[in-house]
Amino acid sequence: MSGPFSDLTDTIFADKSVLSESYQPEEILERDEEIEAFSHALQDVLFGREPENIFLYGKAGLGKTAVTKYMMEELESEVEVREAADDLHVHEINCNGKTLFMVVRRLVNDLLSPDASPFPKRGLGTGDAFDELYAQLDRLGGTHLIVFDEIDHLDDVDTLLYELPRARSNGHITDSLVGIIGISNNYTFRQSLSAKVKDTLMETEISFSPYDAGELRTILRDRADRAFVDGACDDSAIAKAAALSAQDMGNARQAIDLLRVGAEVAEREGDEVVDDAHIEDARTLVQRGRLRNKIRDQTEHAQYILETIAKLEERGDVPARSKEIQEGYERVADAYGATPLTTLKSIQDHLSDLHMLGFLVRHERNKGLSGGQYYEYELDLDPSIVLETREDIVQTAD
Incomplete structure (x- = not known):
């Protein structure tokens, strides 16, 4: 009787640890x-x-x-x-x-x-x-x-x-x-x-300045020679991973991740060679992983605020003012047994920081003499990424 691993007999990796x-x-x-x-x-x-x-x-x-x-x-x-x-x-x-x-x-x-x-x-x-x-x-x-x-x-x-x-x-x-x-x-x-x-x-x-596309190609070729069996990775896939990373942040870690995840995509699809299409598919997966890591790097209360806005977004209640976000944040903090930040100014400072880090879109509103000037916020990423990441963090802590 065959088991779930019976068909996994071949791999395009010679030494996958080289891409870790x-x-x-x-x-x-x-x-x-x-x-x-x-x-x-x-x-x-x-x-x-x-x-x-x-x-x-x-x-x-x-x-x-x-x-x-x-x-x-x-x-x-x-x-x-x-x-x-x-x-x-x-x-x-x-x-x-x-x-x-x-x-x-x-x-x-x-x-x-x-x-x-x-x-x-x-x-x-x-x-x-x-x-x-x-x-x-x-x-x-x-x-x-x-x-x-x-x-x-x-x-x-x-x-x-x-x-x-x-x-x-x-x-x-x-x-x-x-x-x-x-x-x-x-x-x-x-x-x-x-x-x-x-x-x-x-x-x-x-x-240390960002790598350019040529430098990243040199690094990726060296890793690919060690990581894959002969002929398992197209030069065009290496060039694409290098170009995408150079256009984004000039980040070698990102380029190597694209190559590794692209190879994992190829294996799942039963392909013997990593090509441009696999790298393109990997791009979405790597970006999602990077966002998860960025969320994990935030302070506990910044994460509570992100979770609050994600829940508001799922209900269609965004963009939201800082006062509305504060009310939801206090409920989230209470649910985790944490003492909420007590002032609206502290919430606004966190919102400003999260906007600067690229998590939030900020809309400036001006209601004139009657309402004055204020900001409204919404996420600049898929709310499911925030909620899934928060769930993982909580489960790991437990």
């Missing part, structure tokens, strides 16, 4: 200038000197994290054969959704000896965590490069970027050297820092 987000290429393509700048900024490590602080800027999918991982691996290998270099310790932490205390505590626990008790989650403050961090850095000695990915998402980032670069000059550490590598999707992140932090950092800035 977690894949780290052995060679970084089309980022030679950024790698050269990174190399110069890291050279002090090879001579046992205090490392520079480095900040990488660029939108998601432009290779910042991949280049950083590659550079850290290359540096670790080079340090092993350099007599002047100290022992190198690389620490990586993603700051998205983290508090300053959580970040410092995580660093402490990474540094602790295996037989030591973890730094407690409660009972001690951020200052205590910094004290223990300094103690552990000096216990190990050597050079420490701390990579803070998505550093622009960290609360109280000024404290972190003031404390660590000055730790040695302030006498907190004497037997170790520390350098910070910050990765940010926000090009204006530095402008938000305090003046004293800017003076303290003295960092090297490396900016």
Whole structure:
């Protein structure tokens, strides 16, 4: 008796993991200038000197994290054969959704000896965590490069970027050297820092620009050669995925996703070769997935507001004024057992942010002397995407 998987005997993939987000290429393509700048900024490590602080800027999918991982691996290998270099310790932490205390505590626990008790989650403050961090850095000695990915998402980032670069000059550490590598999707992140932090950092800035269609074709051809069996992907499909991504955001992650999803579409349809039509079908699926991720990245209350407007949209009650949205939002927040934001101004601030992020269409109304000027809002995406994403988030939390 045949089962549901009996007919699945062939695949066009040779190594599908090459198209996954977690894949780290052995060679970084089309980022030679950024790698050269990174190399110069890291050279002090090879001579046992205090490392520079480095900040990488660029939108998601432009290779910042991949280049950083590659550079850290290359540096670790080079340090092993350099007599002047100290022992190198690389620490990586993603700051998205983290508090300053959580970040410092995580660093402490990474540094602790295996037989030591973890730094407690409660009972001690951020200052205590910094004290223990300094103690552990000096216990190990050597050079420490701390990579803070998505550093622009960290609360109280000024404290972190003031404390660590000055730790040695302030006498907190004497037997170790520390350098910070910050990765940010926000090009204006530095402008938000305090003046004293800017003076303290003295960092090297490396900016990652969007890929053009030619660069994306080079990246996709390399991935396709590894990902697919011979002859399973048309060159025209690679060119189309590169062109679509270059026209949109110049994002390598998006281009690779188009290629992977296009191949999945081809397999579902029983086709042996990925072609332009499969990439076009993948475009809709990838865009839907990107929107889901963008919704997940929003704060809890911003998600409640999106859910509220999606429900209003399904009932045909849009565009809606902020007061109407506030009333629905309060019911949604109550349903999830959350305390709603109490002022209309806070709702309007969230609506403005969601409009700027492209989730909402905003209509300006002017009723003259009798009604004054105001805004009405509606979604700029399919409400089902919002509601399905919210349902997934709730189920995952449960």
